[in-house]
Amino acid sequence: MAGYDIIVAGGGIAGTLAASAAAQKGAKVAMLDRNDQSIVGRKTVWGWVCGDAVAKSHLDFVSKEIDIRFGEPELDLKVDGVYAFSPDLEHRFLFDGEGYSLDRPKLAQKLLKYALKNGVEYVPGFNVEGPIIEDGRITGVHGRNSKKEQERHTAKLVIDTLGIASMLRRKLPDNPYIEREVSTDDIESTGRYIFNFEAKAEDLRYYDPKNALIHLNQQLAPGGYGWVFPKKGKRMNIGLGVEKKSLEIRNAKMGKKDTLHMLIDEYVKWNPIIESTSIDPTDNNGKGYWSVTVRRQFDSLVYPGYLGAGDSMAMPNPISAGGIGPAMVAGVLAGKVAGEAIARKDTSLESIWDYNIRYNGEYGNKTAGLEVFRVYLQSLNNDLINYGMAKFLTKEEAIEISYGRVPELTVASKFQKVLSGIGNINAFRNLIFTVNKMKKLNNLYKEYPKTPQEFPAWKKLVNEEMSGVKERFRPNPV
Numbered sequence: 001m002a003g004y005d006i007i008v009a010g011g012g013i014a015g016t017l018a019a020s021a022a023a024q025k026g027a028k029v030a031m032l033d034r035n036d037q038s039i040v041g042r043k044t045v046w047g048w049v050c051g052d053a054v055a056k057s058h059l060d061f062v063s064k065e066i067d068i069r070f071g072e073p074e075l076d077l078k079v080d081g082v083y084a085f086s087p088d089l090e091h092r093f094l095f096d097g098e099g100y101s102l103d104r105p106k107l108a109q110k111l112l113k114y115a116l117k118n119g120v121e122y123v124p125g126f127n128v129e130g131p132i133i134e135d136g137r138i139t140g141v142h143g144r145n146s147k148k149e150q151e152r153h154t155a156k157l158v159i160d161t162l163g164i165a166s167m168l169r170r171k172l173p174d175n176p177y178i179e180r181e182v183s184t185d186d187i188e189s190t191g192r193y194i195f196n197f198e199a200k201a202e203d204l205r206y207y208d209p210k211n212a213l214i215h216l217n218q219q220l221a222p223g224g225y226g227w228v229f230p231k232k233g234k235r236m237n238i239g240l241g242v243e244k245k246s247l248e249i250r251n252a253k254m255g256k257k258d259t260l261h262m263l264i265d266e267y268v269k270w271n272p273i274i275e276s277t278s279i280d281p282t283d284n285n286g287k288g289y290w291s292v293t294v295r296r297q298f299d300s301l302v303y304p305g306y307l308g309a310g311d312s313m314a315m316p317n318p319i320s321a322g323g324i325g326p327a328m329v330a331g332v333l334a335g336k337v338a339g340e341a342i343a344r345k346d347t348s349l350e351s352i353w354d355y356n357i358r359y360n361g362e363y364g365n366k367t368a369g370l371e372v373f374r375v376y377l378q379s380l381n382n383d384l385i386n387y388g389m390a391k392f393l394t395k396e397e398a399i400e401i402s403y404g405r406v407p408e409l410t411v412a413s414k415f416q417k418v419l420s421g422i423g424n425i426n427a428f429r430n431l432i433f434t435v436n437k438m439k440k441l442n443n444l445y446k447e448y449p450k451t452p453q454e455f456p457a458w459k460k461l462v463n464e465e466m467s468g469v470k471e472r473f474r475p476n477p478v
């Protein structure tokens with residue numbers, strides 16, 4: 001007999017929301033996390049490492065679906081939008097609309113409180129070590145409790161919200177649905193500081209109290225980008241992400257041995273308006289490093305007895321690495337679908353497949369296309385990005401792409417446009433290839449399989465469409 005209806009493993013954003021949503025459906029839910037209640041949601045010893053930016057639309061989705069309202073103190077500062085700057089800072093594209101800088105520790109407390117109010121049992125100090133597998137089905141988790149003793153917990157369904165390094169996903173049996181590992185090419189190493197600072201001067205290209213700024217620059221942040229996100233008062237979240245291969249190529253070409261940590265410090269120095277900084281000591285969360293995936297989410301998010309949500313399923317957006325929004329959407333939907341399956345006493349794979357369909361309908365259907373765009377972007381050096389942002393796309397077309405939509409006709413019509421330089425012309429041709437690929441993938445995701453039986457044939461088509469993309473677009477940071 002299963003101990004719980006549902007075990008949620010991991011009490012981060014995806015986990016707390018999944019637990020609340022499932023409990024609201026009447027399921028008996030336990031949420032296991034290695035953290036005590038006072039530090040719930042802390043990702044690593046470094047803290048709640050994040051850029052802290054989330055779009056308003058994602059918070060609205062959560063409020064609508066599970067009736068929780070957000071405000072101060074977890075919403076630290078409202079921002080009007082997110083702007084991406086070209087390396088020469090001559091061009092900026094609006095990349096995302098209205099949103100917030102979050103106080104992540106405060107948000108985690110709020111989400112835990114809400115889960116407890118909904119009847120979720122929180123099991124703190126529990127380190128999950130792997131799944132319990134019986135006859136090819138996940139029936140629980142094993143790990144060490146707060147006294148470091150081995151302990152097993154069983155359930156009818158397990159929701160994996162353990163984050164990028166999930167010990168559950170990585171120990172799933174060989175299966176046709178969920179990959180166990182993520183390629184290093186699809187991972188960004190990232191880090192950030194939360195600074196108290198004084199501004200030396202006003203220059204909205206480097207710090208904007210009303211907008212989040214992204215700096216595309218293949219020398220400062222090879223294969224990734226730097227960011228300056230404002231927070232309340234004289235505070236900012238400043239950080240940077242790099243892709244390993246791009247960093248190696250950049251270092252070899254420039255004769256350097258820079259590491260992520262060195263690059264972040266370089267980026268702070270590069271910013272001319274920042275003066276007399278100190279790391280914000282609040283919650284011991286002012287400095288930290290961690291990883292983010294920048295690929296499409298796993299093609300299936302369910303396996304018999306198992307659903308995954310958030311970073312455990314590689315959900316962050318492939319071009320922005322924003323993972324809070326998808327973790328929120330997925331957490332809510334996974335919890336709902338699992339709770340509904342318990343209520344109708346059918347926890348078969350067919351019964352929880354609806355989660356795949358709902359997540360793809362809500363968010364996931366654009367990420368394969370965005371993954372291709374990300375690989376394309378990583379193949380452009382600073383000159384090509386400068387030129388491309390000036391000549392290839394209008395601001396409106398760039399917004400379309402950042403939302404995963406495809407501005408087909410207008411881009412194609414630019415074949416008429418006079419471009420100079422063979423490198424630029426090739427880069428433009430590659431953009432057309434990318435946009436066409438995005439269109440095909442978006443169409444394929446509109447046909448997401450309705451049943452597990454239809455999944456292998458569909459996955460084969462996705463793999464065929466994705467194959468050759470990385471070979472065509474090699475990282476070329478300098």
Ligand SMILES: Cc1cc2nc3c(=O)[nH]c(=O)nc-3n(C[C@H](O)[C@H](O)[C@H](O)COP(=O)(O)OP(=O)(O)OC[C@H]3O[C@@H](n4cnc5c(N)ncnc54)[C@H](O)[C@@H]3O)c2cc1C
Pocket residue numbers: 009010011012013014015032033034035040041042043044049050051052053054126127128129161162163164166167190191192239289290291292309310311312316321322323324325327
């Ligand atoms: C530097 C950086 C900047 C980022 N900036 C942004 C941003 O500005 N906007 C944005 O949208 N996204 C950003 N992201 C991504 C975002 O932080 C994540 O996508 C988000 O936190 C995912 O939430 P989650 O609940 O899936 O996982 P997590 O937040 O990783 O939560 C996982 C939980 O599981 C627990 N856990 C893990 N392993 C075990 C185990 N074995 N046993 C028990 N418990 C365990 C952890 O302690 C944690 O509580 C950033 C990420 C990084 C690293």
